[in-house]
Amino acid sequence: xxxxxxxxxxxxxxxxxxxxxxxxxxxxxxxxxxxxxxxxxxxxxxxxxxxxxxxxxxxxxxxxxxxxxxxxxxxxxxxxxxxxxxxxxxxxxxxxxxxxxxxxxxxxxxxxxxxxxxxxxxxxxxxxxxxxxxxxxxxxxxxxxxxxxxxxxxxxxxxxxxxxxxxxxxxxxxxxxxxxxxxxxxxxxxxxxxxxxxxxxxxxxxxxxxxxxxxxxxxxxxxxxxxxxxxxxxxxxxxxxxxxxxxxxxxxxxxxxxxxxxxxxxxxxxxxxxxxxxxxxxxxxxxxxxxxxxxxxxxxx
Ligand SMILES: *[C@@H]1O[C@H](CO)[C@@H](O)[C@H](O)[C@H]1NC(C)=O
Numbered sequence: 232x233x234x235x236x237x238x239x240x241x242x243x244x245x246x247x248x249x250x251x252x253x254x255x256x257x258x259x260x261x262x263x264x265x266x267x268x269x270x271x272x273x274x275x276x277x278x279x280x281x282x283x284x285x286x287x288x289x290x291x292x293x294x295x296x297x298x299x300x301x302x303x304x305x306x307x308x309x310x311x312x313x314x315x316x317x318x319x320x321x322x323x324x325x326x327x328x329x330x331x332x333x334x335x336x337x338x339x340x341x342x343x344x345x346x347x348x349x350x351x352x353x354x355x356x357x358x359x360x361x362x363x364x365x366x367x368x369x370x371x372x373x374x375x376x377x378x379x380x381x382x383x384x385x386x387x388x389x390x391x392x393x394x395x396x397x398x399x400x401x402x403x404x405x406x407x408x409x410x411x412x413x414x415x416x417x418x419x420x421x422x423x424x425x426x427x428x429x430x431x432x433x434x435x436x437x438x439x440x441x442x443x444x445x446x447x448x449x450x451x452x453x454x455x456x457x458x459x460x461x462x463x464x465x466x467x468x469x470x471x472x473x474x475x476x477x478x479x480x481x482x483x484x485x486x487x488x489x490x491x492x493x494x495x496x497x498x499x500x501x502x503x504x505x506x507x508x509x510x511x512x513x514x515x516x517x518x519x520x521x522x523x524x525x526x527x528x529x530x531x532x
Contacts, residue, residue: 278319278347280322280349281322281342282324283325283339283350283351284300284303285328285335285351288325288327288329290330299352299353299377300325303323304323326338328355330358330359331359351363352374354376355379356379357437358436359379374400376405377403377404380406381436385407386409408511409444412443412444412511413445414531416428419484419509420453423482427482428481428484429459429474429480430442430445431462431484433463434462437513438485438487439461440486446484458474458477460474462491462495464487464491471495472499472502475499481506482507482508486513487510489513492508492519492524493520493523493524496525497524499525508529509531514528
């Protein structure tokens with residue numbers, strides 16, 4: 232059984248192989264599966280290698296977290312079935328972060344204490360990743376997230392003026408807000424010809440990040456942020472609607488999730504504001520229309 236941290240053999244060599252197999256499946260979002268059995272004729276004489284998974288397995292985001300877990304379980308099973316890492320059996324250790332940063336950090340510490348750990352998949356939330364990064368980097372454990380979009384995770388807290396990759400062990404398989412926000416701004420100003428945009432965010436890590444990336448890019452493509460507001464998702468949109476209407480926007484960009492965006496869109500329509508609402512992947516959800524989203528609203532994903 233390997234005892235060293237990354238950089239010593241066999242850990243690092245085996246790591247690449249095993250995680251490549253797992254990530255390929257997590258990324259394509261394969262569905263259900265049961266945990267890893269070993270094909271009878273594989274050589275597993277060198278022991279077991281553990282792949283950790285940290286995801287929201289309970290709570291509001293459980294459907295996302297269980298999707299991640301089922302995908303990883305299936306990938307590990309398939310890797311074991313085809314003897315993907317000669318000499319070793321692969322196993323998954325799943326931990327529930329409940330979409331809570333401190334719970335995620337504690338889960339990372341628990342996993343890092345296992346000498347057979349070769350890498351960690353997850354988490355889903357950027358806020359959780361921010362707390363997990365240091366723990367796993369200190370332990371020289373590679374971490375691959377399929378869901379986090381906050382720019383600072385790989386570019387530091389001043390991503391434009393002083394980009395800094397603080398944690399070499401952190402990787403992700405989704406585009407960051409620095410891609411999605413600007414793409415939305417370019418579309419709005421250049422293709423939809425809607426240049427006066429009211430920008431609203433829910434004030435959370437994801438919403439604030441994508442809203443500010445949108446605003447920065449809008450200015451560079453000839454648009455104007457006519458008002459910039461924070462609207463917590465649980466608050467009534469009424470107050471924001473007045474301010475938005477007075478700013479006479481061509482469009483409203485919402486940084487946040489569909490449960491906040493839908494009611495805002497409905498309230499805007501009720502107040503006679505015809506400007507469409509646009510948002511990122513957080514509003515691209517069938518629940519958006521049910522929550523009040525209007526015909527003509529736009530989303531990027
Ligand atoms: C986790 O991510 C989801 C989906 O993006 C979001 O609704 C939720 O607010 C996030 N939670 C935290 C603690 O960041």
